[in-house]
Amino acid sequence: MIDLHCHIHGIDDGVKTMNYSLAMAYAAVAEGITHILAMPHYKNVRWDNEKTDILRDVENHQNELNDRDIPLIIFPRQEIRKIEEMMEDIQENKIQFIDELNQDFLIEFPTATIPAFMDSLFFNIQTKGITPVIVYPERNRAILNDPNKMLALIEKGALAQLTAGSYVGTFGKKNQKISRQLIVAGLVHIIASDAHNLQSRTFHLKEAYEKLEKEFDKKKVQQFKQTTKDLNNGEIIVTNPPKEVKVSKFLGLF
Secondary structure (H helix, E strand, O other), X not given: OEEEEEOOOOOOOOOOOHHHHHHHHHHHHHHOOOEEEEOOEEOOOOOOOOHHHHHHHHHHHHXXXXXXXXXXXXXXXXXXXXHHHHHHHHHOOOOOOOOOOOOEEEEOOOXXXXXXXXXXXXXXXXXXXXXXXXXXXXXXHHHHHOOOHHHHHHHOOOEEXXXXXXXXXXXXXXXXXXXXXXXXXXXXXXXXXXXXXXXXXXXXXXXXXXXXXXXXXXXXHHXXXXXXXXXXXXXXXXXXXXXXXXXXXXXXXO
């Protein structure tokens, strides 16, 4: 398995020591994960992890894994928060893309809102051949209140990444329910761990795929895994047309 989003390094709110990072690596391998995209926060108020720092940090971690014969490959990537400066940062080569062809990157919305300028920003990004990948929309309060706020963004070509823990229930029943609704509506395309530690924020990736197969089928699992692989390899992503989330007017979303 490929984990598209993980904080296995020690340069933000992820793990704090190399020993703990190695413990997470062993846990990832035991779960069946072979590749991890390390996603330190970029311009997230508290953290401003530059591309050069990330490259150096991930190289150090990979060397430690290799020295211990841990069969795990880590790729240096970024989880971008201060998106109003994104076009500038791309031009200045500060952005670490998901793929080596610089075609896709992860975008983190503020916790409570979707920025009003998102449509125009996404348009500018996409005219340059770049696909924005929205991380954990199911944990954004605006989307929790109205999941169909995702529809226009996905219809315009954005992709979205669901958190494995949300889908299996570790973030509560509301997040779990909306996670399934987003899958049914085709408003999320990747499942990743967003793992930060081995206690409260661990991987759950294997469990999420098993649940996906049980609730849907093997084809759905393969679709999510293939999209993850294609993103990492810089391939063209083919997705099904998204739909509205059906919400009862009387019972509400939850």
